[in-house]
Amino acid sequence: MASTEKPAQEDMLVRYLIAAIVLAGAPLVVGAGLAFGDGSGDPAAVKNEDGKYYDKEGNPTYKVQSDGTVDWSTYSGFRRYHSDCHVCHGPDGEGSTYAPALSNSLKTINFPDFSNVVVNGRKNVNTAQESVMPSFGTNPNVMCYLDDIFVYLRARANDAIPRGRPQKHEDKPASVTKSENSCLGQPG
Amino acid sequence: MRNLLLTTCLGAVAAFAAGAANANEELIKMSQNPKDWVMPTGNYANQRYSQLKQITADNVGKLQVAWTFSTGVLRGHEGGPLVIGDVMYVHGPFPNPVYALDLKNESKILWKYEPKQDPNVIPVMCCDTVNRGLAYADGKIFLHQADTTLVALDAKTGKVVWQMKNGDPSKGETGTSAPMVIKDKVLIGISGGEFGVQCHMTAYDLKTGRRVWRGYSEGPDDQLLVDPEKTTELGKPIGKDSSLKTWQGDQWKIGGGCTWGWISYDPQLDLLYYGSGNPSTWNPKQRPGDNKWSMTIWARNPDTGVARWVYQMTPHDEWDYDGVNEMILADQNIGGTNRRILVHFDRNGFGYTLDRANGELLVAEKYDPTVNWATKVDMDKNSKTYGRPLVVPQYSTEHNGQDVNSKGICPAALGTKDEQPAAFSPDTGLFYVPTNHVCMDYEPFRVSYTAGQPYVGATLSMYPPPGKTNMGNFIAWDARTGKIVWSLPEQFSVWSGALATAGGVVFYGTLEGYLKAVDAKTGKELYKFKTPSGIIGNVTTYEQGGKQYIAILSGVGGWAGIGLAAGLTDPTAGLGAVGGYAALRNYTSLGGRLMVFALPGN
Numbered sequence: 028m029a030s031t032e033k034p035a036q037e038d039m040l041v042r043y044l045i046a047a048i049v050l051a052g053a054p055l056v057v058g059a060g061l062a063f064g065d066g067s068g069d070p071a072a073v074k075n076e077d078g079k080y081y082d083k084e085g086n087p088t089y090k091v092q093s094d095g096t097v098d099w100s101t102y103s104g105f106r107r108y109h110s111d112c113h114v115c116h117g118p119d120g121e122g123s124t125y126a127p128a129l130s131n132s133l134k135t136i137n138f139p140d141f142s143n144v145v146v147n148g149r150k151n152v153n154t155a156q157e158s159v160m161p162s163f164g165t166n167p168n169v170m171c172y173l174d175d176i177f178v179y180l181r182a183r184a185n186d187a188i189p190r191g192r193p194q195k196h197e198d199k200p201a202s203v204t205k206s207e208n209s210c211l212g213q214p215g
Numbered sequence: 216m217r218n219l220l221l222t223t224c225l226g227a228v229a230a231f232a233a234g235a236a237n238a239n240e241e242l243i244k245m246s247q248n249p250k251d252w253v254m255p256t257g258n259y260a261n262q263r264y265s266q267l268k269q270i271t272a273d274n275v276g277k278l279q280v281a282w283t284f285s286t287g288v289l290r291g292h293e294g295g296p297l298v299i300g301d302v303m304y305v306h307g308p309f310p311n312p313v314y315a316l317d318l319k320n321e322s323k324i325l326w327k328y329e330p331k332q333d334p335n336v337i338p339v340m341c342c343d344t345v346n347r348g349l350a351y352a353d354g355k356i357f358l359h360q361a362d363t364t365l366v367a368l369d370a371k372t373g374k375v376v377w378q379m380k381n382g383d384p385s386k387g388e389t390g391t392s393a394p395m396v397i398k399d400k401v402l403i404g405i406s407g408g409e410f411g412v413q414c415h416m417t418a419y420d421l422k423t424g425r426r427v428w429r430g431y432s433e434g435p436d437d438q439l440l441v442d443p444e445k446t447t448e449l450g451k452p453i454g455k456d457s458s459l460k461t462w463q464g465d466q467w468k469i470g471g472g473c474t475w476g477w478i479s480y481d482p483q484l485d486l487l488y489y490g491s492g493n494p495s496t497w498n499p500k501q502r503p504g505d506n507k508w509s510m511t512i513w514a515r516n517p518d519t520g521v522a523r524w525v526y527q528m529t530p531h532d533e534w535d536y537d538g539v540n541e542m543i544l545a546d547q548n549i550g551g552t553n554r555r556i557l558v559h560f561d562r563n564g565f566g567y568t569l570d571r572a573n574g575e576l577l578v579a580e581k582y583d584p585t586v587n588w589a590t591k592v593d594m595d596k597n598s599k600t601y602g603r604p605l606v607v608p609q610y611s612t613e614h615n616g617q618d619v620n621s622k623g624i625c626p627a628a629l630g631t632k633d634e635q636p637a638a639f640s641p642d643t644g645l646f647y648v649p650t651n652h653v654c655m656d657y658e659p660f661r662v663s664y665t666a667g668q669p670y671v672g673a674t675l676s677m678y679p680p681p682g683k684t685n686m687g688n689f690i691a692w693d694a695r696t697g698k699i700v701w702s703l704p705e706q707f708s709v710w711s712g713a714l715a716t717a718g719g720v721v722f723y724g725t726l727e728g729y730l731k732a733v734d735a736k737t738g739k740e741l742y743k744f745k746t747p748s749g750i751i752g753n754v755t756t757y758e759q760g761g762k763q764y765i766a767i768l769s770g771v772g773g774w775a776g777i778g779l780a781a782g783l784t785d786p787t788a789g790l791g792a793v794g795g796y797a798a799l800r801n802y803t804s805l806g807g808r809l810m811v812f813a814l815p816g817n
Contacts, residue, residue: 105674106658106660106674107674109674109675109676110497110660110662110669110671110672110673110674111669111671113777114409114669114671114777115338115777117777118676118677123776123777124290124291124343124771124772124776124777124805125290125291125343125772125776125777148338150334152334156289157290157309157310157334157337157344158337159334159335159337159338160338161335161338161339161668163668165665165668166665166668166669167663167665168662168663168665168668168669168670168671168672169668191676192620192656192674192676211661211663212663
């Protein structure tokens with residue numbers, strides 16, 4: 028239902044805007060990002076909120092335990108990436124003849140920029156190439172899982188998880204089920 | 216007296232019909248001249264066989280590059296050129312340039328046409344901006360653009376004669392397939408099975424571009440263009456609302472069943488044939504029912520579009536096994552009877568032989584022994600499941616359910632074969648089939664539909680079959696018995712259309728970029744040459760100035776380029792990657808070149 032779907036998406040967008048402003052005024056973070064090979068800076072999780080992890084800058088991030096168990100977000104991102112993104116960007120964020128390897132792109136692109144490109148799309152059309160990223164802003168299958176897809180690709184960019192399906196993952200947090208249903212506007 | 220009147224009337228009808236069918240007569244005649252290649256499929260039967268025999272099994276080893284031509288585009292190059300007299304017509308992927316080359320004058324460009332298209336169509340093309348080629352008739356070249364515009368160009372000048380929009384890219388409707396001219400109509404399909412498009416086959420008037428008929432893959436009977444009493448499946452009338460009954464609510468409106476493959480035609484039976492693709496979404500739980508008539512072989516009347524018969528190969532798809540692959544028409548003796556057969560190598564891994572007059576199922580056998588999602592197709596006419604695949608619960612993503620990862624399904628969603636067309640040689644009686652040898656894990660989950668946005672609903676990972684390192688095979692198949700005669704392992708999927716010739720040679724390309732020639736009888740490799748980029752185009756042959764040429768587009772991409780560029784996922788990661796998992800990008804890079812070969816000397 029549109030009425031439950033829209034506020035959730037708007038809320039997400041507001042959060043990205045805030046994150047963008049914060050990061051724009053923080054050149055140190057960008058420097059730190061280069062040191063880590065992560066466009067969003069140090070990916071270490073410092074906070075767990077209802078089963079979702081965040082780094083010290085408040086960006087969504089992954090958490091991989093020593094036995095390879097990944098957080099729910101990383102696992103969810105793996106699934107959603109391989110539904111809506113891999114048809115152009117290739118398996119495991121590894122790129123294709125058609126579109127860039129996002130496991131590489133996220134080494135330099137930060138969370139707000141990533142979100143901006145997914146929401147609004149991007150065109151790079153000239154005589155040498157014709158790359159067009161569509162706008163996914165109206166697609167709940169992508170927008171409701173934007174954090175998850177980012178977290179999954181961030182884990183891939185940092186080599187925190189290998190290629191392929193994460194073999195073990197944390198349970199799906201109850202709060203995630205609730206917000207997912209409200210975002211998708213449908214019963215679980 | 217009454218008889219006389221009737222005869223006169225019939226005579227008048229026949230004369231009228233002949234007038235309307237001029238283009239058809241012209242094309243049938245032209246396609247019988249082996250020096251030309253006038254249809255994207257070689258001939259109406261889609262045999263991809265040439266009577267040219269200057270190049271033979273004995274001398275093909277001496278083949279060398281005669282000339283090359285760059286299309287100026289670095290994307291997946293599917294299909295192949297047309298040759299008519301001294302002119303070759305070459306097409307390219309988006310932005311879909313068309314070149315007319317003067318073969319008598321060192322391939323000088325006679326004219327070039329490049330449409331202006333909104334680049335927003337690029338990301339709604341699911342698997343690269345490919346285009347499978349041009350059609351010719353009545354002094355016109357027909358191009359089916361990425362944005363679904365069908366344009367008729369004057370073959371002499373490249374000037375636009377007419378153009379017509381077949382679909383709406385903002386809803387995910389795109390154009391990749393080659394047009395086919397049948398009688399006085401141009402037929403085109405539509406792509407968008409991953410975007411919830413209600414797909415269709417549409418016929419346009421050859422002279423004016425006026426739309427004559429459109430038959431949808433799913434929906435009410437008047438949209439399907441079926442006669443509930445006369446249109447049959449496996450010999451029985453399909454009955455009223457045959458499609459609507461197999462969808463929940465109005466899900467058929469976003470039901471897929473796209474028509475991006477090849478079209479064949481039997482002038483004697485006056486029936487055209489093509490297949491419909493996967494139902495949308497990829498999550499089977501979300502669309503209960505058989506989802507008719509996705510995954511179906513269609514036999515339609517070219518004048519009215521009304522279906523004579525249908526056959527659904529994969530009811531209620533759970534694996535993305537599109538039914539769009541080519542329908543090859545041949546006449547062969549089966550069990551002592553001469554049959555007019557239709558042979559189809561489906562994505563689902565079964566090679567089907569049907570009687571093309573009535574759709575009777577004659578043979579359905581696996582053309583890759585690793586196919587495991589079904590034990591067999593039920594051939595017992597008295598069985599309740601006659602004609603249906605007997606699905607193995609372990610590999611059923613419907614049975615295992617949403618959010619469950621079904622493992623070890625063979626073939627992968629790429630299919631045992633995709634659009635890359637097979638060839639048939641009347642000399643050997645065998646079919647030559649480029650195949651994929653890949654398995655997958657498939658996990659369906661819930662998705663929402665938004666117009667113009669991907670509507671997929673499954674995660675999958677692909678890998679070679681257990682214990683195998685080759686991801687493709689090139690096989691010779693006997694459609695009379697449903698048996699593999701010989702099989703050549705290939706490191707990567709064979710994603711190139713084959714060509715069989717009267718010289719006893721069969722040609723195909725590989726994803727690493729090799730053009731290969733093999734012996735039609737034994738499969739022995741006779742020649743190979745590595746072209747600049749991977750090959751996903753179809754091999755073509757023609758004769759010019761008394762010399763036989765072999766032409767192939769070299770330019771990796773398509774779904775093969777996307778799925779394989781980075782190499783497949785190793786399901787047993789940590790055990791060490793072996794040859795079969797190697798990344799295609801270690802072997803080849805983007806390109807866009809027509810390569811033409813001939814024997815040395817004059």
